[in-house]
Every structure is written in structure tokens, then in C-alpha cells.
Amino acid sequence: MMEENKDTVKDVDFWATNSEEGGWNISSTDEGSQKMLEQEDEVTTKIQMGSEVIDDYFIDDDISDDERMILNMGPQHPSTHGVLRLQVELEGEVVRRVQPVIGYLHTGMEKTGEELNYFQGPTNTTRMDYLSPFFNELVFSLATEKLLDIEVPDRASTIRILMTELNRISSHLVALATGGMDIGALSMMIFGFRERELILDFFEKTTGLRMNHNFIRPGGVAADLPDNWQKDIEKILKVIPEKLKDYDEMLLDNPIWQGRLKNVGILTTEECLAYGITGPSLRASGYAWDLRKMQPYSGIEKYEFDIPVFEEGDVFARWRIKVLEIFESLKIVEQAMGNMPKGPFKIQDKKITPPPRKRLDESMEALIHHFKIYTEGFKVPEGEVYTTVESPRGELGCFIVSDGSSKPYRMHVRGPSFCNLQALPVVMSDSPIADAVAAIASLDPVLGDVDR
Amino acid sequence: MFSPDNIFTTTIDKAVRWSRTQSMWPVTFGLACCAIEMMAAGSAKYDLARYGMEVFRASPRQADLMIVAGRVSQKMAPVLRQVYDQMAEPKWVIAMGACSSTGGMFNNYALVQGVDHIVPVDIYVPGCPPGPQSLMHGILTLHQKIMDREINR
Amino acid sequence: MKENLEISIEDYFQKVEELKNDGYEMMVDLTAIDWFRKKEPRFEVVVNFLSVSKNKRISIKVKLNDELTIPSITSLYPSANFYEREVFDMFGINFENHPDLTRILMPDDWVGHPLRKDYGTGRIPVQFKNAPKVD
Numbered sequence: 001m002m003e004e005n006k007d008t009v010k011d012v013d014f015w016a017t018n019s020e021e022g023g024w025n026i027s028s029t030d031e032g033s034q035k036m037l038e039q040e041d042e043v044t045t046k047i048q049m050g051s052e053v054i055d056d057y058f059i060d061d062d063i064s065d066d067e068r069m070i071l072n073m074g075p076q077h078p079s080t081h082g083v084l085r086l087q088v089e090l091e092g093e094v095v096r097r098v099q100p101v102i103g104y105l106h107t108g109m110e111k112t113g114e115e116l117n118y119f120q121g122p123t124n125t126t127r128m129d130y131l132s133p134f135f136n137e138l139v140f141s142l143a144t145e146k147l148l149d150i151e152v153p154d155r156a157s158t159i160r161i162l163m164t165e166l167n168r169i170s171s172h173l174v175a176l177a178t179g180g181m182d183i184g185a186l187s188m189m190i191f192g193f194r195e196r197e198l199i200l201d202f203f204e205k206t207t208g209l210r211m212n213h214n215f216i217r218p219g220g221v222a223a224d225l226p227d228n229w230q231k232d233i234e235k236i237l238k239v240i241p242e243k244l245k246d247y248d249e250m251l252l253d254n255p256i257w258q259g260r261l262k263n264v265g266i267l268t269t270e271e272c273l274a275y276g277i278t279g280p281s282l283r284a285s286g287y288a289w290d291l292r293k294m295q296p297y298s299g300i301e302k303y304e305f306d307i308p309v310f311e312e313g314d315v316f317a318r319w320r321i322k323v324l325e326i327f328e329s330l331k332i333v334e335q336a337m338g339n340m341p342k343g344p345f346k347i348q349d350k351k352i353t354p355p356p357r358k359r360l361d362e363s364m365e366a367l368i369h370h371f372k373i374y375t376e377g378f379k380v381p382e383g384e385v386y387t388t389v390e391s392p393r394g395e396l397g398c399f400i401v402s403d404g405s406s407k408p409y410r411m412h413v414r415g416p417s418f419c420n421l422q423a424l425p426v427v428m429s430d431s432p433i434a435d436a437v438a439a440i441a442s443l444d445p446v447l448g449d450v451d452r
Numbered sequence: 453m454f455s456p457d458n459i460f461t462t463t464i465d466k467a468v469r470w471s472r473t474q475s476m477w478p479v480t481f482g483l484a485c486c487a488i489e490m491m492a493a494g495s496a497k498y499d500l501a502r503y504g505m506e507v508f509r510a511s512p513r514q515a516d517l518m519i520v521a522g523r524v525s526q527k528m529a530p531v532l533r534q535v536y537d538q539m540a541e542p543k544w545v546i547a548m549g550a551c552s553s554t555g556g557m558f559n560n561y562a563l564v565q566g567v568d569h570i571v572p573v574d575i576y577v578p579g580c581p582p583g584p585q586s587l588m589h590g591i592l593t594l595h596q597k598i599m600d601r602e603i604n605r
Numbered sequence: 606m607k608e609n610l611e612i613s614i615e616d617y618f619q620k621v622e623e624l625k626n627d628g629y630e631m632m633v634d635l636t637a638i639d640w641f642r643k644k645e646p647r648f649e650v651v652v653n654f655l656s657v658s659k660n661k662r663i664s665i666k667v668k669l670n671d672e673l674t675i676p677s678i679t680s681l682y683p684s685a686n687f688y689e690r691e692v693f694d695m696f697g698i699n700f701e702n703h704p705d706l707t708r709i710l711m712p713d714d715w716v717g718h719p720l721r722k723d724y725g726t727g728r729i730p731v732q733f734k735n736a737p738k739v740d
Contacts, residue, residue, distance in 0.1 A: 561727030
């Protein structure tokens with residue numbers, strides 16, 4: 001069966017490179033994919049298809065070779081969530097093989113991270129996963145603090161939890177909004193972004209920016225919460241559940257929505273584990289794994305919340321789990337607001353955190369410390385560390401190698417989207433092309449996190 | 453329908469320029485962080501539709517304006533140029549954000565240091581990312597620019 | 606909760622197989638470090654595994670020899686596919702028996718491996734003074 005497949009693929013290849021439309025798909029820059037098509041053997045197909053775990057790849061012998069075509073999706077495509085490019089091999093309207101091509105947003109952040117010192121580090125990492133910037137800052141700060149062997153004050157940890165959980169809500173809202181738009185529920189787009197503005201206003205008030213905040217820094221947070229911040233949080237806590245009810249009224253029992261999403265793009269637990277998929281996608285496939293519960297960070301073990309789990313593993317479950325997680329995050333935000341401790345919001349170590357602006361006018365020493373931190377940063381002991389947090393997309397890890405200087409020797413970020421994207425061939429193959437868009441949207445990849 | 457009261461006189465030049473500004477359709481060219489702010493500008497609170505340009509076209513053939521929203525990598529640069537070439541004249545480009553204007557904080561091997569190395573840029577919008585208000589200001593400045601100049605493209 | 610192991614390149618594949626049978630279901634991260642002129646041998650590959658059933662992590666460090674070749678673990682953990690391609694792209698380390706070892710982040714015709722320490726940042730100097738005026 002595989003031998004036959006080899007021949008058909010070659011024919012397609014010949015046709016594709018000799019026609020005008022196909023020529024662009026397989027151009028000289030696509031050496032890799034071409035090689036993949038040429039040197040086809042059973043193992044390769046299995047791994048490329050992602051059917052190493054469950055072999056659900058079959059070829060319908062009735063369909064002639066003319067039905068097979070290679071379609072190029074992206075990188076400039078409205079529903080690939082940025083600049084993801086997919087080479088899709090279609091048989092009629094059924095997707096047979098998918099090859100994700102990434103790197104169109106490669107920013108060289110790991111190289112830049114080696115040039116910036118630890119104090120400037122969050123500026124760089126926050127721009128990776130631009131929908132959940134606080135998590136990127138948090139994971140970098142946690143790694144640095146682990147190397148320095150310091151503990152941040154309680155208020156700083158609580159502010160961190162408050163901000164990251166609000167960020168989880170805003171990130172999930174965008175996922176719901178863009179996911180809805182991709183599938184055709186255009187109202188979701190308007191709704192999701194409308195509620196997100198509410199949270200972003202609070203972020204802007206606290207950090208000065210709507211996105212890419214550079215707020216969580218090694219040693220604490222950059223600034224204290226603004227005056228009357230409780231009022232804003234109360235408003236968020238009041239408004240968002242009401243609006244989520246609107247979403248449910250619109251979509252939950254909607255037969256079109258259910259028919260479009262149920263039993264589409266199924267991921268089993270085994271596939272998730274094999275492909276390293278974490279976060280909501282793993283929980284939607286029936287495995288209750290959440291780093292907030294299992295390997296807690298920043299004192300999140302003190303909060304009471306549940307982990308929603310679904311057994312189905314389809315797009316509907318992945319959509320539903322994001323809605324439910326917003327409710328759980330709201331619970332954490334409420335508790336964080338109620339138990340906000342008093343005290344300093346950053347560690348009182350002059351070598352690590354800069355002195356307050358007022359002190360600069362009075363104290364020569366403060367001025368020196370300020371100057372030292374902003375020009376050369378602080379030195380971090382030698383060592384290697386890998387820290388993780390649960391970002392809205394899964395396990396976000398930061399691997400730092402320090403050589404004792406004030407800059408990381410090697411900074412690597414394990415982006416959850418990068419790993420989750422590998423499962424696209426599994427999710428998409430042998431399903432209609434129209435479902436492919438729903439599958440991409442449900443995995444919720446952020447290309448800034450994929451390419452870094 | 454065509455009552456004599458509804459006639460007004462103007463120059464062709466003015467009419468063309470006015471019509472170009474009032475229905476300027478951008479192509480969806482979201483790359484990174486700025487794309488999210490571009491989407492926010494198009495949705496409920498900021499409502500880009502007020503300026504006749506909420507229709508983000510997926511096809512460059514139907515678009516007049518390319519908002520380069522985000523950092524342009526070396527790998528993306530040929531694609532960006534191709535999309536620009538596919539757009540029909542007259543066409544304009546807005547470089548949204550620090551990265552697409554100058555390369556921003558990522559002065560390294562992977563990024564094109566300013567999208568003006570590849571395509572001619574009409575308006576640079578500063579910010580990292582620029583808020584929807586900034587983007588709107590950029591768009592309105594572009595409208596002003598079109599109204600002020602002759603129709604030579 | 607977290608173990609660190611250092612093993613030789615000959616035992617690498619076998620050890621990973623053992624870990625897989627030992628209940629480490631996920632390979633979460635694979636990356637490399639370049640110790641250019643600091644340490645010998647120059648390259649190290651670091652692999653992080655996660656066991657969700659036992660709630661444990663383990664990290665394996667392998668020192669590479671001058672051939673810069675290491676067996677691929679894609680056949681054991683499909684999630685290693687992209688990571689190994691990334692390390693190949695960024696460090697030029699070859700993975701034996703990888704199904705599709707091509708550049709992943711950089712363009713296919715790119716020369717060099719950017720995350721090596723002897724590869725410059727590619728910084729373009731910014732001109733502030735006497736820059737040409739734009740009208």
C-alpha cells in the first residue's frame with residue numbers, strides 16, 4: 001500500500017512543479033518538503049502524519065490521482081492565526097497530509113536574550129507570546145530568582161498571581177474571539193475583544209501599556225497597584241461572568257455551533273502525551289494536568305479553584321474548557337483581591353531592585369545603586385535552571401544557563417505553542433479542509449511563541 | 453431621484469481623492485503583537501468602521517492599504533513583497549509599530565531592520581505596540597496626506 | 606522533584622528508551638548549549654522529560670564529540686521532531702535517523718547557525734547624528 005502511495009506522490013510532484021499554481025507551492029526554498037515527498041518510506045509517513053500513535057491513515061483506492069493536490073495555506077492567511085504556513089495535500093476535499101512550515105516570525109529573541117542583562121530580560125521575553133505577556137515575564141523572573149536564590153515578598157507574589165490570572169482571562173477571550181471568527185461566528189469576534197478591553201484598561205492603568213508590559217521583573221514587580229484598583233477588579237468580576245453567559249446563550253445550545261465543532265479534530269490522551277501537548281488541549285482530552293495544582297509557583301497552591309476536564313478531546317471540548325477556565329481564573333482573582341497582603345512590592349535588596357525614584361534626590365548611595373542596576377545590571381551565580389508556569393496555552397518553560405556574569409549565557413524558552421503545533425498533522429489529517437481551520441483555532445497557537 | 457437640487461460641483465481631482473480616503477480597505481497582514489492591536493482597533497470599542505475601512509480584505513487584490521503590523525523576519529520579507537506586488541494601484545503602506553518601522557529592540561540577524569527596506573512606506577506609527585488610537589491617528593494622517601497631494605499614482 | 610543526569614552519548618538512546626518505559630510520558634524540551642572557548646567538548650544537548658503520572662521531571666545532559674552527531678529520539682517521542690530540527694537549525698547539530706532534518710526557523714538557504722557563540726548578532730549600527738533628513 002505504501003509503495004503505491006510513493007508512485008502517486010511522485011506524479012503529483014511532477015504535476016505540481018510544472019504548473020503555474022503549483023510551482024509556487026514547491027519552489028526552490030521548499031527543499032525540505034520536496035525531500036520529504038521524494039524519500040518516502042513507511043516510518044517517515046507515519047511520523048509526518050503523526051500516526052505513530054494511532055494509525056488512522058488510509059488511502060481510498062477509488063479516488064484517482066487527479067483528485068490529489070497540494071495546497072498552500074498561508075503565511076498570509078486570515079485564519080492561520082498569524083503567519084503559520086501549511087502545506088496541505090488534499091484528496092478531493094479531504095486533507096491527507098499536512099506539513100506545518102514555521103519560522104516566518106523568527107525574531108532571534110534567544111540571541112537577543114544573551115545580549116540583555118537579567119534586569120532587561122523581561123523586556124525581551126514579554127514579546128514572545130504576545131497574548132500572555134505576563135506569563136513570559138513571570139517565568140523569566142522565576143528562573144532568575146531561582147538562580148539568585150531569593151524569595152519575593154508576599155505582596156509581589158500576590159500581584160503576580162492577580163495579573164497572570166487576569167492575563168489568562170484576556171488571552172482566552174482572544175482565543176474564543178478569533179476562534180469564533182475563523183469558524184464563522186463573527187459576533188464572537190466583537191464580543192471577545194469588547195470584554196478584553198475591560199481587562200486591558202486595568203493593565204494599562206497598572207503597567208502603562210496594553211500589551212508587552214515588562215511589569216514582572218526579577219525581584220518583584222515594577223510598580224505597586226494603582227489607587228482604587230479594587231474598584232476596577234470588582235467591575236471585571238461583575239461584568240465578565242454576565243457576558244460569558246451571553247456567549248453560552250449564543251453558542252452552547254446552538255445546533256450549528258455544536259454540529260460544526262463536535263467530533264472534529266479529535267486528540268486522544270495518548271496523542272497528547274506523545275506530542276507533548278499541555279494546557280487546555282491536554283485537559284480537554286481527559287487528563288487533569290495543570291501545573292498550577294501539580295507544580296505550583298508563586299504561592300498559587302493557597303488558592304481554591306478547580307480544573308475543568310473533558311473526555312471528548314474534540315474542538316468543542318477545547319472551546320468549552322477555555323470558557324470554564326475563565327470562571328476558575330475569576331475565582332483566583334477574587335481571592336487574590338481579598339487576601340492582598342500589605343508590604344513591599346519588590347525585594348528590598350539594593351543590588352537587585354532599583355530604589356524608588358524619590359530616594360534618588362536624597363541619597364547618594366541610592367543614586368549609585370540605581371546607576372549600577374540600569375547600566376550593568378546585577379551578577380547572577382553560575383548554574384542552570386529550568387522553571388515552568390502554566391500559561392494559557394500549556395507549559396511555559398524557561399531554561400537559563402548562567403556563567404556568573406550579569407547576562408544569561410544561554411536563554412531558552414520552551415513555548416507551549418511550538419510543541420502544540422506539532423500535533424496539527426494528527427488533528428487535521430483525514431478530515432475535511434473546512435474542519436482544518438476549526439482545528440487550528442482550537443489549538444490556539446500564537447506564532448510569536450512558536451518562532452520566538 | 454435626480455432632482456436638480458442635488459447637484460454640486462467639484463473638481464475631478466478632489467472627488468477622486470475624497471473617494472480614495474473614504475473607502476480604504478486594508479489587507480489583513482497581521483504578523484505579531486501589533487496585529488492584535490489592529491484587530492482591537494477593528495472591533496467594538498474603537499470601531500475602525502467609522503473611517504470606512506473595517507473591511508479587512510484577505511485578498512491583496514481587493515485592498516488599497518497594507519498595514520504591516522509587527523516584526524518582519526528575513527523569511528517573511530519575500531512574502532511581504534509579493535503581497536505588496538499583488539495589490540492593485542493605488543496602494544499605500546503603513547508601518548505599524550517600532551519593529552516594522554525600524555527593527556525596534558530586535559537589532560539582530562533575524563529581522564529586517566525596517567520594512568522600508570522592502571516596500572515604500574507612507575506612514576510610520578510609533579509604539580510597541582501602538583494602541584488602537586495611535587493606529588487610527590496614523591490612518592487619519594494618511595487620509596490627510598492623500599487629500600493634500602495630487603493624484604499621481 | 607527534579608533530577609539532573611549527565612550521560613555519555615553512547616548510552617543516550619538507551620537511557621531515553623528506559624525513561625520512556627519508566628513512565629516519563631512527555632519530552633517537554635530539547636535544546637543545546639554552546640560553550641565556545643569555555644569548555645571542552647563544545648556542545649551539550651539538554652533534554653527535559655516530564656512524567657505526568659508520577660509528577661516528576663528529569664533532565665538529561667549529553668556532551669557531544671567533535672562529529673556533532675547524536676541519535677534522534679523522534680521514534681520514541683514524536684514531540685522531539687520540531688525541537689531537533691530547531692537545534693539543527695540553530696546549532697548545526699546532526700540528529701541521526703531523524704525523518705526530516707531541515708531548517709525550521711531560518712530560510713532554507715541561510716548560511717550559518719545563529720545561536721552559536723561565534724555567530725554574530727547581526728546588529729546593524731543605528732545612526733542618530735547626521736542622519737539623512739526625510740521630507
